[in-house]
Amino acid sequence: MAPLNSLEKEYPLIDSNFQTFCASHSIYSVEDFLLHDLDALFTSAANHSTSHRLKQGIHQLLSIVDVLHPPLLNGLQLLQDSKRNKHVLSTGSERVDEFLGGGLREGQLTELVGPSSSGKTQVCSMSASTAAKHKGSVIYLDTSNSFSPQRIAHFVGQSSDYVSGNQADHRLLQNILDRIICYPVFDVYQMFDLLRQLEINFRSEIVKSDRHVQLLIVDSISSLITPILRGSGPQGHALMISVGFLLKKLAHEHNIAVLVTNHVVGGEDGNSKPALGESWKSVPHVRLLLSRECGSNVCNISIIKHPAMASGRTATSSRLFD
Known part of the structure; x- marks a missing residue:
């Protein structure tokens, strides 16, 4: 809140x-x-x-x-809303889409957890370029200068044989980049203000129907929230839960797929675990763990949490995110 x-x-x-x-x-x-x-x-x-x-x-x-306060809905109403309004968006990776049963679902908050260079930003860029290519608009909140138009061009090229100098392909790339609206955000309060303004815009129909926002990305959410948790006690945790509430509210009410990234930290047992602690883990609908095997290009994706799939399910491939 x-x-x-x-x-x-x-x-x-x-x-x-x-x-x-x-x-x-x-x-x-x-x-x-x-x-x-x-x-x-x-x-x-x-x-x-x-x-x-x-x-x-x-x-x-x-x-x-x-x-x-959201209205109370029974199971049948939730099922009907899911079938009618909550579509599945491709991530741009056939292997990831197959693993997730189609891709990212509108109305849900999906979290990518992993160490540096595990592929989190790569999945964000692939998902953004794919949604924009299919005429959807994307809001990309960049908290660590990770957004790269060149990377978007690379993914567009992989899927459309984009060749520099070809005028038609150049227009395609321009249209795709025009549909990805990137906001540099380096403060959690700035993000709150931006999300609240987006909510007002959606309600007042400022966003045109042909530019419907399908995907909202926060890369990375942990870099914004971790600073407010250090020494701030209950206030920091309240702000963290408020961020999650607002993201899920936007996802559900406006049929948007929300994708956020989170880094990992060392646990007491020596194993890595998702940052942001116990209070955050119940917020995302879907939590996925990404990793790369040391010294190789082999990528792993595992389910930490999913409303329709068993936790611990894993896929491994040398071309998982290609």
Whole structure:
């Protein structure tokens, strides 16, 4: 759920005075607000000189929660929505698509976990170029200067025999790159603001039907979240869960496939494990572990978590991501 400072533009009652009041009660996000004793909060507000406006702000936050709360759906409604609205997007790799039963599913958040050079950004670039080639728009949040137009051109060339100098192929590449909208993002609050603006745009139909966003990529999400977890206690974890909530909300409500990358860290037993800890692992619908065997081009992809497939299932190939 959103941090309070990202709501001020849209909701004037959530101003700096109200945020200062909330901060005095360790409330920095909508989630913090929900975890707080509301009776105690109203009582505290009554002791301030601006008590009336503070109480209005509390009611404003309650109304925001009502809007954010998803409607209750039964199993049949969820199945119908999945069949009607949640399509599968190809990753651009036949082997990965076959492994995943078609590719990335709209409405789901898929996480790629792996060490450096394991192929995470490669899968992101392949998926972006494939979605754009099939007339879908892609939002690419680049948190570590990893986005490369040259890499997109390489994947387009592999799939369409693109030859530099051929005018028709050059136009194809231009159209594909035009459909991939890249935002450099180096701060989690900046990402919140951007995601909130995207949500407003989707709701107000600013995005034209022929430029429907099919894929949202965050490469890498761990580089944004890890800094706020260091020494920030509950606030950092609340922000992390809020990021996941908003990404999943966008995926479900607007039929978007969300793809994020996450690095690995050393565990207590000496084995590598996904970063961001226990609180994050329940957020993604799908978690995939990527790796390359040392000194070779052999790639591995394993299922850590999947709603329809068994954990631990693995595929290995020397051309997995080609």
